[in-house]
Amino acid sequence: MGPVELLHMSVFSQSFSPCGRFLAAGNNYGEIAVFSLSAALSPDASEASQKPILNFTAHDGPVFSLLSTDTHLLSAGNGEISAWSWAELIKKSTKAAWTRKPSYETSLEIPEINAMIINPKDNSLIVGGGDNNIHIMDMETGIFKSVLKGHTDYIHCLCFKEREEEILSGGEDGAVRIWDARTNRPVHCIEVFKYEECARPQFGKWISCLATDSDWMLCGGGPSLSLWHLRSMSPTSVFPLPGCQREAVFYQDLIMSVGEGPHVSHCLHGGTVKAQIPCTPSSLNTLALNLKNSEHRVMTVGGSSHQIDVFTNFSYRAFSLSF
């Protein structure tokens, strides 16, 4: 990887290992790098510990989504999903456990996979991507058991509500659709851009980030990032963030979101932006919180740079890992 390639690298996805001591990141060249958090966070960390312990090419196209189960790391490339055993990855073996492809209708261009989530109730994998459909795969058998159709443009993000067993999906067509996971039927469709308080016609209508917390939903993209109350299906607060947001999470009583612009925004439920923490990349694609391990409780963000910023205290950037 020469310096010019590094200059043009973007990090699109991140996932922490089940034990919480390792971080996997995927970039636009189809590479996955595994970093050792314990080495990078230890007191005698050096420059070398901020480099990956393992770096390999996993897919042809960019790795837009990474997801960790209890034992495996799932990565999404051009229309295919591969699984890697975490134990093997830590031992630096790069042999995939399995690779599966959902069935696509179009044949000209292979659609990308933008989002993956797990339904823990029936142990199934839900993926959404460039072919405008949501595919559900059974984790044990590996068979794609159902397809949820409804979106008119490609799917950006997916979310799962455990209590009601509902799947939420946001897409380029500007709609947030809510599906019932048991019956695989659509329940609701919210066209966010039609709501005046959120809409930003100068940007567009797409929804690129979704997050839920019991009855609340965060969504944003072309329209402003807004907090919705799902029972009443109405936006309660709109966050005045300048760029388009690509990922947002609920954390304790804060909302943290990243997107266009070199900063992580901390917002309060009421709609105020509490802080904007500066970062290295000029725009961010992914934000991840390591809540599985109390020792290495960090937040990592990646975007249009080969560097991944690590925040030990969420208020400022501590150091950067680099591909």
Add this chain to the structure above:
Amino acid sequence: NIIIIVIKRFAVIAKSQSITPESCEVRVYNEEVELEDRDPQQDYMLYKDTCADLAKLMAEIQELKSSGAKSVEIEERHRQCSVHFITLKKLNRLAHMRLKKGRDQTHEAKQRVDVLHLQLQNLLYEVMHLQKEISKCLEFKSQHEEIELVSEEEFFQEAPAEISRPHVTRDDNHQLTLARLDWELEQRKRLAEQYKMSLARKEKIQKAIEQKREYLSSLQPGLQNIMQASLPVQEYLSMPFEQMQKQAEVARHLPPPLYVLLVQAAAYGQACDKTLSVNISGDVDEAKALSRRPEDSQEDESDSDAEEEQQNTKRRRATVGVQLEDKRKAMLRRHPLSLCVDLKCKDGSVLHLFFYYLMNLNILTVKTKVSTATDLSGAVSAGELLNSESLLNCLYASDHGKETPNPANRYQFDKVGITTFADYVSDLGHPYVWVQKLGGLQFSSDGAQNVIFALSASHMEKTMKLLRGRLQARLALHKQFSSLEHSIIPVSSECQHLFPAKVVSGLTRWTMMSYQEFTHVLKAGLVCETDLFFMAVVERGTARLLAAVVLNPRYPEVMPLFSLSLHWKGERSGRTEDNLRAMESEVNVFRAELQGPRPGLQLLTNQIQRLCVCLDVYLETESQVCDGSEGPREFPREKMCLRTARGPSRLKPFKYNHPQGFFSHR
């Protein structure tokens, strides 16, 4: 009492005196003669008795006087005392006379002893004197002992009988020595004769040699004429003996590194590359003068340095600067001879390389010149391309040729106050590392310097190829630049497949930029001062795309880098917008696709054409508003794309697929 004292005094005197005897029968009374008969001891007893009698008489007188006796008895006694007094007086005289006699005898004896003593001294002195004379005589070295004489056996063997006279000399050392000296004299006379004769012969032979030399030198002009006459024959047969001989003759005076370079370049030229030619230029006489006294010049320098230092302290400040300048000039002196290597290319352009040797610094430098078959049209932005200062910059990575590669020079520079060699580079030429290697000079960190033939040979081929490649790349760029300045992007037929048939965006400007203007655009690390910077402006409708281009001197080995900023409905750049960043990546990263046929000289123009294509895609796929009020679009969609957005960052499809002709995502 008084009388007693007088008596006691007489007694003392009498004890110490000897008394002279009375004299002989003649009427003369000689007391002295009497003295010899008397015995001092008897006299002493007599004196004692007399004193005792006197004492007795005195006592009687006193008794009588005190008892009032008659004066007759007293007078009797007085008379007896007087007699005793007379005796005492005689004794005294005798004592005196004895004393005198004794003294005289002693004196006489002493005198005799003195005389003898004197004689003894005289004799001793004479003895010493004689001894000194003797030792002087013994020490005398006669000159004859310094003459080396042949040994005795040889002498007796060789010398004729009249001289050696063995019957005499065998016994008598003195005679032997004399004989040997005689023989020595004879021999020397004979040898002196021989010497004179030899000298005379030598003179004669010397004269003969002179004559023959004159004869030979008279032949020289004749030979020259023959050589001149044969020149046309040589040319006809293309065996330039004379030229090669002349060159070989001059080459003898080259300093070792230039000689190595000459030999290796000539060999390479003969073996592999017929278009390479080497010549020597410069002042041969000066070089000869230099080689004649190499040690003298060094000593002179150190002496003159010492002299100058002494004079410096006496003179004022102004002249110190001038002397320092002179010292600097002396240190940076070039050898009078230099090499000129010409590399001819197929299109008729020639790269002239002039190699110089700096004697005191022991490094080689090079100056360049390019001459082209056709006159290069004046492309403004191409000014730097063939600039002789920077033409050979970074031929090998990071070989800037600004500092001397010889670590020992640092100490020399400190002595004369040169801080950077870069100031003198435009005058003296560039000391690139590859030039040193071609001359067989290798500078290791511990300062050991050797002139190594093998080093030169191993680098020659690669360097010549790089030089030729560099010239061709620069000439190609020159041509391309003059086309770009006329807003035409020259795309060759072999590369047409990289781009769609219709490209609407066009290049409107191509200019040079300076390093300062560029630094804010791209992060350092990929860019350094020796690179060339340009600005390209691509326009379509109201949209203007500014591309800052950094061209590494080693183009096309190193790809040019583009940094974009778009002025259309606001300003966006590759730093702020993901799609522009994707466009940069499309142009900067895919070398294998863009470099075209070997040797890859189309790289830059292909990159610019691709930039235009990407701008077309960008503008045509940009939707101004979401559904609802949509005004007339400025850029109607003409490019075929399957999808206009893909992935979390909604990138546009910039990849062109041939021959299908549609755009897709990477």
